[in-house]
Amino acid sequence: MTALRLVAVSAGLGRPSSSRLLADRLTEAVRRRLPGEAAVRVIELRDLAADVANAMVTGFPSPRLREAIEAVTEADGLIAVTPVFTASYSGLFKSFFDVVEEGALAGMPVVVAATGGTARHSLVLDHALRPMFAYLRAVVAPTGVYAASEDWGGSGDAATGPLSERVARAGEELAALMPARAARPRPADEVVPFEQRLAELRP
Template identity: 65%
Template sequence: MKLVVVAAGLTQPSSTRLLADRLAEATSGLLPEPPEVRVVELRELAVDVANAFVTGFPNTRLREVIEAVTAADGLIAVTPIFSGSYSGLFKSFFDVIDPTALAGKPVLLAATGGTARHSLALEHALRPLFSYLRAVVVPTAVYAAAEDWGGGGDPFTDGLGERIARAAGELADLLARRAPEPREGTRADGRQVEDLEDLEDVVPFEQQLAALRPPTA
């Protein structure tokens, strides 16, 4: 199982990357088998994303990242909040991805910001974006303000760990129940189709039509 984490933090170290790592760790710990986790730092791809807009084609490095994101079994997307919405780099990256490529993919959304006042950006900005992309977004979105990293015993700010655990549990549940799509040349039970005898349970179309005809007198 492959889990890709997209982090749009602009600094190093970054609270956005820290939140992304905690979400990935929490999700991995709840799955029956540890997934293959890949973290994508968008700040390293900023020039590539801009060039893709100008030329209309992603270069080799960006194309490889896009393929990893679209082929993943699950996605964690984390962005800093600027002016009440996701960052321009975050939006630009998902703009260069085919709008149908994330259809049906389980996604956990998260964001960071300087104040808790921007937490609603998850609902009025990020969730509509991924709904448009037809991704399956988990119910719990995680927002971490600057004070959430304090850990001073305040129940109103120490709930970050609980929110991470709840969101990770929802994503892990979707991933655990996500059945792989059957490959071409395989039966529904996963066995390879080797000859026509494997198709004996398929009723020919002509036989189905004959069964619908009224009996002759």
């Protein structure tokens, strides 16, 4: 059985980043629920910020940005995490998905997640993230996860409490959606006409 491919995209800007921490928690929650092994990758957009900006201006992604985009579009499941800036997703987060080819995320199972300073920004999941991925024709898991500063607790650990419950539920939902994505028909290799193959054999 081929390992399912899980990719998490984190738009956190700091190191350490609460967005990356949430991405890691969600990734682990999905892995625990998958029936077999999973090939997991976390993409930190912070490292690709200049590449994303250049691609927006020129229309041509750099090799490492192209490789990151391919990892996302070829995944069987996606975790998308952004910090909240001005009551919405970050510009870097939006710009990354703007440079993804139109239609490439159609049918992609996605868990949307966000981090912010206070719980009042939690509606970003429903007024910004869900509509964006619906426009991209992705399949958004019912449970979105928002983590405010107080959700992590004084120790910075979210191992117990409501946040861990939301993370576990979202992980279960994404894990349930991924096998169907993995079973989708892959694009067939390009068919070369017989006449063209024959011509290539001639001296």
